[in-house]
Amino acid sequence: MSSTRSASQSTGIEGLDRILDGGYPAGRPTVIRGASGTGKTLLALSFACRADGKEGPGVIATFDESPNALRDSIAALGLARAKSAKQVTVVDLRPDVEQLIAGGDFELGGLRARIELALKKSGTSRLVFDSFDTLFLAFDNKARIYSELKRIFEWSRERDITLLATCGEQTVSLYGTGIEDYASDTVIRVAQEVDNRIMTRTLRVLKCRGRSHSTTVYPFSIGAKGLSIRPITEARMTGKVSPRRLSTGIATLDAMLGSKGVFVGSVTMFSGQSGTGKSLLAASIAEKACASGRKVHYLAFEESPDELLRNTQSIGLDLKKQVNAKRLTVTSMRSVELGLEEHLIQIMDLVEEVGPALLVLDPVSALLDMGRSEGVSDVKSIILRLMAFLKGAGVTTVMTDLIPDSAAGVSRMDISSLIDTWIRLRLVESNGILSRLIHIGKSRGLPGSAEVKEFLITNDGLTIEQPYSGPSGLVFGAEKSAVRARDRREYNKRAREIQRLELELEHERLTDERQQTLDRQLRKQKLEELEARIVELREVQGLYPTNPL
């Protein structure tokens, strides 16, 4: 007995199982309380229809909605994918509005007999009561309904039935104390919270007798595949580290990152003002990854998928081809539509569904737009959780960060500590021409280049060039060729002058040498003449006697 008491029954929702330490307490009643539209029925349906190897589907007793409406909800939420969901038994326990009540003494005998029958037929111990508080509206004798419900809760306990009962908030306000307070061990409250005109669904475990449970308010989301909830346990740093690299699609940028690109499974952020080419760089990486056979998902916060495909076409990136080849998927998400937590949940769901090797978030700074009342630190914590999740899943992430012109080049994100490779882009104006500059802000584990390079967007794609460094400093962009030509002209002019002077010098030197030779020859001749004259005179002198006088 004690072993069944501590056991759990999966809720059919992975995140909720983790919050409840395994699931709803097996063999005990659990009450889910919440106003209309908070998702309580969905929680109940997820439990009844969950796919389970051994056990068949549960039994749903409906007190409010028609069985057909419930079956429609099951089908609409994709819960019916499991074969068992189609065979789920729905017991119609809606009070007959036309029935007359004569005499206050009655029991809910039909309810119990029919549930017992349904449980026996389906061979399950999982039971759902949807909106059981409707009974209080149908019968005047509230005290009797109270005691009858309590008996049924007790009976479910004795029979080891895991009962999940949903009710509205009004039982508490109308009848003093809610039935859940004495009849059940576990109470979960679901609510809708509206903040900054954005609705967030939340879930909180109010009590869970005799076991540990999380006390936090958990946001959750309802998507096409049912209910999704993500407890913060994802924030564990358990990501696997890969030595493999992913090319950026631009050889020069790869070279700036030590020749091969970014690490697989790392987070890269491109920061820059509007028009610096962040999205194009991200698209370039996406295209390259697709071309190498990887699966890529591009999540655009500010463009529609078609706009993205068209805009990247202009630089010769054929993303459409990759979409057709089913390697690339593009979805758009409007940042104003959902609360932060719901965004996080949806992105995580998406990643699990698509299973991409590379995820592009363009621009991740769009998440700031909804964080007005939640603040930048909330956005940071959301992104931290997202990064941890993505790293845990081994997904390489590329995100862009739009820096507003008013921010003077400072990123509003303040999350550079979470980023492995941070590539910064900026616009520089000189002589009326804007140039795009790129440099590596940081690159964990890579020999990042310290150079500022020029980033060019051409019809043929993206290129990164060395800026022109002349006597007047660094020159970028279109000015580069003009300055280069001017510098070349001046250089050549000087070179020609030097050449001319050198020739002149040579000529002078030669003239000088020739003159010197000539002079030497003349002087030598003169000397020789003088010497010859002396010899001649000496010879004539020899004819005379010594001292004839």
Place this chain on the structure above:
Amino acid sequence: MTSKTKRTKYLLTLYIAGLTPAARAALANLKTLCQEYVGQECYEVEIVDINKNPQAAEDELILATPTVIKRLPPPIRRMVGDLSGRDMVIAGLDLKQT
């Protein structure tokens, strides 16, 4: 004599979940009222214990017990509780004094 053929036959089904105090009270109240208003030969009460025959409760979508269903004469009427509200039962089940 002619009135005998004209007299309407009442067919009533009482659904109970075991012989609870409410079930006993309902049966007693129903019989008393029928004797009084319909007459000995003109009514028939079938008792269904849904603890023994839960499928019957499912077929008739019985929620609370005791529930009495008047099948004949039409229209079909349902009534829940121990049937201690005399006037309500007479009006609800359309019992005509003969």
